Each structure stands twice: as C-alpha cells, then as structure tokens.
Amino acid sequence: MIHQGATIWLTGLSGSGKSTIANMLAGRLRESGAKVEVLDGDVIRTNLSRGLGFSKEDRDINIRRIGFVCGLLSRNGVIAIAAAISPYAQVRREVRATTTNFVEVFTDCEFEKLVARDVKGLYKKALAGEIKNFTGVSDPYETPEHADVRIDSGTQTPEESTDTVWNYLAEAGLIRS
Amino acid sequence: MIHQGATIWLTGLSGSGKSTIANMLAGRLRESGAKVEVLDGDVIRTNLSRGLGFSKEDRDINIRRIGFVCGLLSRNGVIAIAAAISPYAQVRREVRATTTNFVEVFTDCEFEKLVARDVKGLYKKALAGEIKNFTGVSDPYETPEHADVRIDSGTQTPEESTDTVWNYLAEAGLIRS
Secondary structure (H helix, E strand, C coil): CCCCCCEEEECCCCCCCCHHHHHHHHHHHHHHCCEEEEEEEHHHHHHHHCCCCCCCHHHHHHHHHHHHHHHHHHHHCEEEEEEEECCCCHHHHHHHHCCEEEEEEEECCHHHHHHHHHHCCHHHHHCCCCCCEEEEEECCCCCCCCCCCEEECCCCCCCHHHHHHHHHHHHHCCCCC | EEEEEEEEEEEEECCHHHHHHHHHHHHHHHHHHEEEEEEHHHHHHHHHHCCCCHHHHHHHCCCCCCCHHHHHHCCCCCCEEEECCCCCCHHHHHHHHCCCCCEEEEEEHHHHHHHHHHCHHHHHHHHCCCCCCCCCCEEECCCCCCCCCCHHHHHHHHHHHHHHHHHHHHHHCCEEE
C-alpha cells in the first residue's frame, strides 16, 4: 500500500470510542505496511503533558502539543492518529492548519448511551459532581460542524467505524492499494 | 542518498555550537534527500515544555519529552537531530535506550573560550550571579564519557564539526550514497 503522511484526528466525548477506533485503524494500516503512530490523549498526558490539568487553557496546551507532534510525523510521511477529546473548536482548527493532510473524525454518540455504557465509571462520578471539568457534564464540548468523517459510535460497531475512516482515506487518495 | 531513522543528540554547554551544527547538518542531509527534523532545546521549551524551569527535575522532564519525540520520528525513518544542553548523564542514557540509532555528539569547548566568546551575553550574567541554575557556572554538566562523536568546537569550525558528524553517520552505515 502506498500512503501519504496524514494527521487523523479523532475528537469526541469520553467513551465515544476514539482510542478503540484509533488502535483498530492503526493495526489495519500497519498490516498494510503503512507507517503509523497513535497519539492517545491519556498516554500523551503522561509523556508530554504531566502536570497539566483540565482547565480550558491546560486542555488547549495539551492539544497543541499533540498537534505539534502530529505535525512533525505527518510532514515526514507518517500517518499520525490522535485520539483526544479536544473539546474546543478553535484549537482543533489550529491543529488542522499546522499539520499535513488533517482529517477530523468526530466520534459522535448519544449522551444517554455514553452514560448507560459508562465503561470507566466516569460519567456516574461526573454526574454526581465528584469529577470537576468533565467534558459533556460540567465542561463544554464544541461539536465539530464540518468534520471530514462523522461516526455514530452509538449504532456502529468499532469495525464499521474503522471501515468508514478507511474508506474516507482511500477516497481522499491518502492510502492507495 | 539512502538513510536510516536515527536520533542524533548534541549535548554540550550553552554556546558550544549545538544549534549551529544541528542546523548545518540538517541542511546538508535535507539537500541529499533525507527526512530530517531539528529539535532545538530552546524551541521545544516553547512548544512542549512551557512552564518548566531549570531545576534538575524540570530539565529531566524537558529532555524526556524531546527524547519521546525523537523516538517517534527515528523509528519511522526520520533523522531527528536534537540540540539540548542535556547536562545529566542518566537521562541521556534513558533517551539512548528509547530511541532508534542514537548517536551522542558531545560539543566540547574549553570553558574559557565559551566565556570569552559569550555570544548571547549569558556567561557574563551567570558569572555575576544574575542567572540561577546556569549549566557550567551554577549548575553541573556531566561530561559524556562514551560519546559516539566528540567535537572540539573551540578549535574546529562549524563546517569541520559537521563533517565529523557526517563521516560518523556514513561509517556507521546510517547514511549511504
């Protein structure tokens, strides 16, 4: 497979499937011989952003750092896949402007389903007021208005969502058999 | 030119020529068609490490972040050139262990020459006690004992120093015509 460097940016609420889809997509791309790196928001907080909190300012700094690394990778021919809530539209636009072949993937899911699923038990705590600055509960999420790919992870399986992104990359000419 | 991913790590005191050599080497490699990124300590402090100071702990965190990015780039076939004082041996060893084809380049220079040259006027201030935690004056620099390349930037020109690194890369098989 031939591929171009790209920044595939998964944005969405906690539990909406960003990391699952990112890793599934990365696995399939790697199997096809592509150079791929996954930059997971939680992992990056350990490696690049320890000490930052969840205020708007700190979230924006965290996203800029992930964007900086995605920029370096994607301009050197690597497919960088970021999975980060990235709730603010302005900084997402900034990252789009400073990276190569930016693809915004919005992992959408009905709020009620996220709460019902609550894989990490975070929504229960957040709704009980035990977690401050929790996106979607006590902190805003600015819905992407012009995402390149929208996934409904409330109804699609991760495999179907991964297919959707894959097909977009193929149609955009970013990957080619 | 064919090249492998590598992490070329320039360590040495302020004013010893790290950035100059890094940029000269990057230019020559790029002209030869290589994928290259320069990670300059001062630039990285803006992009990845704003808010960090110059305590041992903060310096180590800064170096680990540069190392993390060099690791991502070098394992994807990019030549990552870092220019950072990186005064502590332990964290340099850590970076060596976590990156691909790590080449430690020690830009050595007699202290008296650095003070006499004092391009940025920092040594004068540091010696007058106006800058705290200044490496080589009020903060330690742990000299690399087993650097892969040692440059004497007190006697060599930047061109000669760049040649020295280039020749090492060629002999190590990391670049090939």
